[in-house]
Amino acid sequence: MINPWKVEGKIDYEKLIEQFGTEKLNYNFSNPHILIRRRFFFSSRDLSKAIENGFFIYTGRGPSGKMHIGHLPPFLLAKWFQDTYNVNVYIMISDDEKYVYSKDVNWSEIQKYADDNIKDILSLGFDPDKTFIFKSSEYIANVYQATLSIARKINFSTAKAVFGFKGDTNIGLIFYTALQIVPTFFEKKYPLIPAGIDQDPYWRIQRDIAESFGYFKASAIHGKFFPSLLGLDKKMSSSQPDSVIWLDENKKSLEKKINKAFSGGQPTVDLHRRLGGNPDIDVAYLLLYYLFEEDDSKIEKIREDYRSGKLLTGELKQYTIEKIWQFLEKHQQNKENLDLEKYYNGRLSKEMKEKYLKL
């Protein structure tokens, strides 16, 4: 079961491509990002159209908690597109969505996370003049007319069919459907959206109505879910702290978590030397493969050595800890030194604060 609020069960990504009616990602980038090269991003819609005809990047985050490395892929890809194609990036922090999603959450807590998430995201190094990051609650006045224009084209039956809304769904969550679509109309170009495939229902609705406003259908590039530290049948999830690596994790707790992570190695060193390990179910290996070991020849050698039994589980884990810590340490320094003002006063941010989108 997959929708924007729930991802459950073991995921067959090939089947999702069929089920969601998307395309297998096969665009021939000249120098693709590791997440594309290693097929973490596996599916897309209208990607070549967007790249060939001009696009901007839109992505976002629901600030329901601290960020972990499973949240990084859309932002890493957004930055890569910005660096590679010199495009604007719009990032919506949907504090409103997280607030209406549950009656139990507290507004000031969501704001605290939203502010912290914004720092984490900007610490990835976006261009201050080409990036607009905003909380939807703070930008609502600028997009309210546009949100209403979208909302009046979506009836309850459609929203219900696409998202599985029921009678007990609250009217705030129902309305949010329109709001998430708004930023796809920030420019008259293809909005290219790096996101988990669980967000796809929004883009299906957007694609039905975009042209009636004289705008472009959403193009998307869909990521998989980061494997849980506890095993591949789950995704990294904030509700299970043992399953995730937080962006503010210290080295000691990183070590502890990786050492406890689900492994494809054998129970004893002897057995491992004899039978070898299975990298395809080994969380440490997969973390290296998808994100933390960019060097193709190195990852190939690790894979082979692990399969043959030459590389032990402890050794693989130690290497993984070092690689992830390299990333986290730099990230935490960047966040510490982040100059938020530089972003709030950047060219695109200034432009957007003056702009009232009308559809």
Add this chain to the structure above:
Amino acid sequence: MINPWKVEGKIDYEKLIEQFGTEKLNYNFSNPHILIRRRFFFSSRDLSKAIENGFFIYTGRGPSGKMHIGHLPPFLLAKWFQDTYNVNVYIMISDDEKYVYSKDVNWSEIQKYADDNIKDILSLGFDPDKTFIFKSSEYIANVYQATLSIARKINFSTAKAVFGFKGDTNIGLIFYTALQIVPTFFEKKYPLIPAGIDQDPYWRIQRDIAESFGYFKASAIHGKFFPSLLGLDKKMSSSQPDSVIWLDENKKSLEKKINKAFSGGQPTVDLHRRLGGNPDIDVAYLLLYYLFEEDDSKIEKIREDYRSGKLLTGELKQYTIEKIWQFLEKHQQNKENLDLEKYYNGRLSKEMKEKYLKL
């Protein structure tokens, strides 16, 4: 059939009190407004509680066209409460509601009407320091968190049951339910709402949730519908220009309309002198009765003379034209000379623009 968007068929107001579960209006005001004295306002909820414990006034208008005299009662009453009890008045111009109500309406047209309606309403003479009139689209940033807090307590089934929403209702109109409730929380006092009884569904929902936010249940005072010039079985309706008297009507067209208005007189002068007229179905008489002849002894004499045949239809109509024209001429002058800035810079307006309501 009565809901905020449709009032159809002949209306039995006694039955509405039962059906909506409200109370017959019987508060003992010391010097009631004519619309109360003559029972145009006929029903209420928690009125004495509000008056005895402290209240503010909230009312509003959906700016779907020019205003006519059928739109006046809630505003006249609001001003009367302000003058009599020295209370703040909040008036929401729900441009968003009118926009999502129909796919065919145009945003700039609604804005044009909204601006014109605001002038008409303020021309009734509200206190600039105790009145806040606002378009909901312009005030959304100040109330968005509150709107979400309300929205997440209303599920689709409830909204459907109360308003008769269906699968083809758009998600904008569904969400508006929450927005109309927001101003009832502008002060920690009873919100007293003069409005047509067709708006009651909103207040029923409000009354279910208000106390959970630590606020007061809505108190309401319900008006009847102004009779159409064409006869009592319809209400004055902008969609039938012959049925209404516009606030910008000139004297000539006022004369034409009243002279064509549905009459309770006899077909010939002779018959009328002999049989007398029926004031209870005579639109000219009812206009005088409900609003334009404040003097109780005069209206009583008109009634008797009309019933007896002493007062002819033409004479009654001429008197009605003069009384209404007195009102319209003054209103049009007030509007011409209106100083909007005085309202936008008034104490309450300034306060409200600085305020971000959180629930």
